[in-house]
Amino acid sequence: MTKQNSKSITIRDVAQAAGVSVATVSRYINQTGQIAEETRVRVQKAMDEMKYVPSISARNLATNRTNTIGLLLTEIMGEFFTPMLEGIEKVTSTADYNLLISTSSRPQHGSHLAMGPKNTDGLLVFLDSISSSEIANLYQANFPVVLIYQSPPGGMKIPCVTIENKAASRRIVDHLIEVHNRKRIVFLRGPEDNEDSYWRENGWQQSLIAHNLQPDPALISQGDYNREVARNSIKKMLAEGIPFDAIFSGDDEGAFGVYAALKEAGLRIPEDVSVVGFDDQLLSSYLNPSLTTIHAPTREVGQEAAHQLIQLIRTGSAEPLTLLPTELIIRDSCGCHHS
Amino acid sequence: MTKQNSKSITIRDVAQAAGVSVATVSRYINQTGQIAEETRVRVQKAMDEMKYVPSISARNLATNRTNTIGLLLTEIMGEFFTPMLEGIEKVTSTADYNLLISTSSRPQHGSHLAMGPKNTDGLLVFLDSISSSEIANLYQANFPVVLIYQSPPGGMKIPCVTIENKAASRRIVDHLIEVHNRKRIVFLRGPEDNEDSYWRENGWQQSLIAHNLQPDPALISQGDYNREVARNSIKKMLAEGIPFDAIFSGDDEGAFGVYAALKEAGLRIPEDVSVVGFDDQLLSSYLNPSLTTIHAPTREVGQEAAHQLIQLIRTGSAEPLTLLPTELIIRDSCGCHHS
DNA sequence: CTGAAAGCGCTTACAG
DNA sequence: CTGAAAGCGCTTACAG
Secondary structure (H helix, E strand, O other): OOOOOOOOOOHHHHHHHHOOOHHHHHHHHHOOOOOOHHHHHHHHHHHHHHOOOOOHHHHHHHHOOOOEEEEEOOOOOHHHHHHHHHHHHHHHHHOOOEEEEEOOOOOOOOOOOOOOOOOOOEEEEEOOOOOHHHHHHHHHOOOOEEEEOOOOOOOOOOOEEEEOOHHHHHHHHHHHHHOOOOOOEEEEEOOOOOHHHHHHHHHHHHHHHHOOOOOOHHHEEEOOOOHHHHHHHHHHHHHOOOOOOEEEEOOHHHHHHHHHHHHHOOOOOOOOOEEEOOEOOHHHHHOOOOOEEEEOOHHHHHHHHHHHHHHHHHHOOOOOEEEEOOEEEOOOOOOOOOO | OOOOOOOOOOHHHHHHHHOOOHHHHHHHHHOOOOOOHHHHHHHHHHHHHHOOOOOHHHHHHHHOOOOEEEEEOOOOOHHHHHHHHHHHHHHHHHOOOEEEEEOOOOOOOOOOOOOOOOOOOEEEEEOOOOOHHHHHHHHHOOOOEEEEOOOOOOOOOOOEEEEOOHHHHHHHHHHHHHOOOOOOEEEEEOOOOOHHHHHHHHHHHHHHHHOOOOOOHHHEEEOOOOHHHHHHHHHHHHHOOOOOOEEEEOOHHHHHHHHHHHHHOOOOOOOOOEEEOOEOOHHHHHOOOOOEEEEOOHHHHHHHHHHHHHHHHHHOOOOOEEEEOOEEEOOOOOOOOOO
16 A cells, blocks of 8 residues: 555644644634734744645535535547536636546445535536436435536426527528428437437427428437437438438437448438538538538536536525527538538 | 535444444444444444435545545647546546546645645646646655656656557658658647657658658648647648648647648648548548548556556556557548549 | 634544 | 444634
């Protein structure tokens, strides 16, 4: 075992060196209570000389706070996830919170969730990383939680931050129909029960109806927010001879798979098939042709969620629902800018 | 303030309910020491009924361990970073360690580094996220540290995990020369003092020399592992009329910028200019043309680093240097597979 | 403005 | 196999 600071210096050592009580040192460090100027100097000097670093564990135990925020995920998902993490990290670190990340609950002897009131001050819960009943437990314990990309189950009043899906989806499908005269537009669904996907499909449907086009169930297929799944879905539709002239993939990730499937089939984008996505990942503008999509402000979602959680921790209340605006990004894959 | 568990249940409550001492409950939870079967049952039952969750802070204070690993970064960098984080997270969570992430040191009253012996059991230090003197401090305190993509400064024996750069770089340049008959090959450097970039440049140079081509300083330019910087560098070279027929970008990120610059100039890849990179990011295979590059096993780097750190924490020693192999990935941008 | 002391919830020799 | 008790390093009423 590596010995860690065999004789770590404590607040007691500092107090002694400065000729004051530990209470005074504590007050100085935490800037709580008045302290004579002369005393401050002595304490600071002692701390500097001894290179004192407070014990977080002891502080946590004494205050019943942890100063850390937990982030719960199912997995760290590639491109999509990174900007969100950046946003979260930026806000939490600025507010002097530690960020604890956990992708899977790791039940231990006598524990239930890897994170909770005992080791965090509040939780950021991404999508369905934990079950509704676990959310309910936290909720009942009045423990600060903010949901990301997921609205609270069954009537719980848990703050949630997510993005506007439906109107944007409707707009992108409108574009396909009105500008590019597409009539048979495939919708590639996300994973089952995914809220975003639900609203995106809803937007797709409304657009069709508004243009007197009948939503054809045969044009709805599984994309799962996954390249390979999307790719196979399109291959299958092609093999089955289902006719279509455009594809609205529930997310960009799926659109990448669509590109592959279409390419393999010798179909051209956008001449033969218009393709549009949702998310506006980094990659999307680099595709050939560049992908027309809807920009989801993922980074801002992360920031906003962290903000709300910190506010919830500090004041006891937060915005019930934060709906971040999305934006239509017209590029080449729909048929625009195309000679 | 949100009240957290106003009356949180403790080990004392469990002990009382089970009719044993707290010592026994502690032993049971930690599986240290023998306990009568009958007693175990009673304790477990009490824990279940009360939904007991141990206080991490108290445990940490008592044991002087934190069970968390700190990850120090300069920033969370896009695509490149994600796989590494995945690798790290996987290993740490499997070994039941918490992962604490910090991108910037946030000096507080009386503290020096956001992470250290007081709140972590060991540190994963990525690139130059902290200064050499801080590394030296940790080293002298015999605190477990593993360096990622960076060798230890001045003779310190700190374990390091990184990738093979030079031989792979030499190989990719060889390929450009031998297979595609390129003669004026640009090298786009990474950020100043970046070790990887140094060795990649070294490989580039050796390949040229081995083929009797004089390394031309005019062909070395700044890429900074950054799209825009790389793009501007190439635009500048083009404007200055410096002739070249291939570009070896120090990393894929820069190669993306190269694509943009070449495209703007009306130059074709690979017909007019071969382009190759280093890293093999997710995006690279999706570019048009797909990017010939060197695969850096970033995910494995993360895993391996976490492994080494945990070993270091537990046994007191680890592999001094772990050099992960890289692999040449031939795609289209060099000129292969091109009719 | 400062100090003595209790308490936060665990772990761990030390006895038995 | 089990318990009593000290100790981990802080914070925070309570007095003064």
